[in-house]
Amino acid sequence: MAGKRKGVGNRESGIATATGNGRSKSREDGKTADSRFPIPDSHQRPSAGLTRDQKLDLYYWMRLTRSLEERLVALYRQTKVVGGLFRSLGQEADAVGSAYALERRDILSPLIRNLGSMLVKGATPVEILRQYMAKGDSPTRGRELNIHFGDTDRGFIGQISPLGDMVPVMAGVTLTFKMRKQDRIGLVYVGDGATSTGAFHEGINFAAVQRLPLVVIVENNGYAYSTPIDKQTAATQFVDKAIGYGIPGAQADGNDVLAVYDVTKTAVDRARAGGGVTLVELMTYRRKGHAEHDNQSYVPAGEIERWAAENDPIDRYLVVLREQCGATDDEIQAIDARVVSVVDEATDIAERSAPPEALDALVGVYADPPVERPLWFREGSDRAVDAHERPEGWGTWQASRQGSA
């Protein structure tokens, strides 16, 4: 049946699972058939080591992700967003919880619905807004769209649109960590759809063979554009693919931010200790279309509403914060207010930015030569006409002699 969700961790498998909300029927006891990926007992889970402030911090990043995207929707409707708009509504926990398990020196490569992971890694709302609005001072100077940008110093490398390609690239990044004996690890996100690509296979296989310090997260949100997972794979679950690569796999509830943190941190620690690659499948759900234009006509009636009502990662985490961490309404409201002011301020700054100068398009394809010259027939090109092109005196012997002198 089109759009039927393969359940969130509701299959018994030989693969470890780390779930935190009781919705899943799968292994709650932390015992796992895959001895290479032991999930600790609940009181020993990595998230138990998070401070109260850190737990509130997780809420801040999830709320910021959602509010920033909501602001982008408003800007999109005002036609201020030049291209498409991609939402991660309902997936904020998987991006934020996983990125939060990294150290500052580690590098991740996000996917289109991992805005939250970039924010955690230091991307700013101003950068995101400028990028979407194609401003000249955007991180890519107006060359790339949406969240396709990176900064190796802050620890994130921008994705490209062909899916799966970032897996071999991150294999190379982590190969360098290994060659230089650096205490750093890499994390790469792919969607359920990208697992079908050759690049995914070649990258994860190479990384597995080399035992590289890499965590591969398969973000299973049910759909690749309009294609449901039962048209994407005959595998029962994506985590089963780990077996074929000879690496540990783990599955977790992607809408439980602490479960995401636990499963990622365990994989990260393992990579850091020289244990090689782990495949992590995070079960989540894409509540918006592929991009803002997509009317989701292919989604079975009621499915989106059910996930919104019953399994919103922020709603769920608020319950955890209030009941387990004693967070007060005042504290939550203070964070919400901070998010609003950050997004408002960022919007004001980004809207004031100018678009890029057309001639900036020609700069920087190569390290050397630094500047591409305009073709002679482009408007305004008389400022820098290529020496070999002669719009003036065209067709006369004398001019050609001068032009080629």
Place this chain on the structure above:
Amino acid sequence: MAEITYLEALREALVEEMERDPDVFCMGEDIGAYGGAFKVTDGLLSRFGEGRVIDTPISEIGIVGAAAGAGHMGMRPVVEMQFIDFIANAYDILTNYVATARYRAFLPCPMVVRGPSGGYVRGGPFHSQNPEAGFVHTPGLKVVYPATAEDAKGLMKAAIRDDDCVLLFEHKYLYRRIKAEMPAGDHVVPIGKARVARDGRDVSIITYAATVWKALEAAEQVEREDGLSVEVIDLRSLAPLDDEAILATVRKTNRVLIVHEDTRTGGIAGEITARINESCFEWLDAPVLRVTAHDIPLPYAPQLEDYVLPQTSDIVRAVRRLAAY
């Protein structure tokens, strides 16, 4: 100093660069213990260890992608396509990822993708290709294709030191057929500079790789039989093209033949013709002609391969026609 082959010159460059710079390393299929399908990397494993000479799975996307990632982090990977025909498997990651990285994301990809290329060796459709044109067409990549042992070494060194991705096409027909004494010292041939392989004044042949030698043969023949003085330009670099050298030879002889082993349609000869047309049309005394392979997948049987690929006799006929125009 003793003469070494084109293949040994490539290896010598790899060894010298790996000794000079600890960030240089090699990856590829069967390049380590086996030394590569043609033995270009023979001996590197024992010299530099498996940390720097990495045998990979059969994964052209994986190899090229990993090279890009390592390049981002400051390494200088040199990756081998076992046969350059297989670079087609990595076409996406080379054109979409590597070629755009600096422009769209300010990410350097200092890496070399190299491999045995070209025909005249009875290799059939998948061990004989010249796929350079597609990459010359891709902004962000550099493409070099040496014809001599000296340039094989000098361009390999330049490619490794370049801050962008360089595709180094090695002609397998030339691997062991030509030899030269290497210039003394740190021999680096700048990328983007053509070479006058033979001085002449009546007709210019612009070519590269194995057909440089066929052009030289043809030039000798027409000089002997027709008294024609033929200039041969060895492009060496295909991206960027050396416009100055192309225009200089056009101005000198006013008659141009472009020869390449690659197929005709969409081949580099068309691009060079267009550039000549745009920038020094008035200097021409005859139309620019091409001698190329037929637009045919390269067949195996000698009778078929020889017919499809450009031969010395084809070049001789074309030069005579140009001279008589």
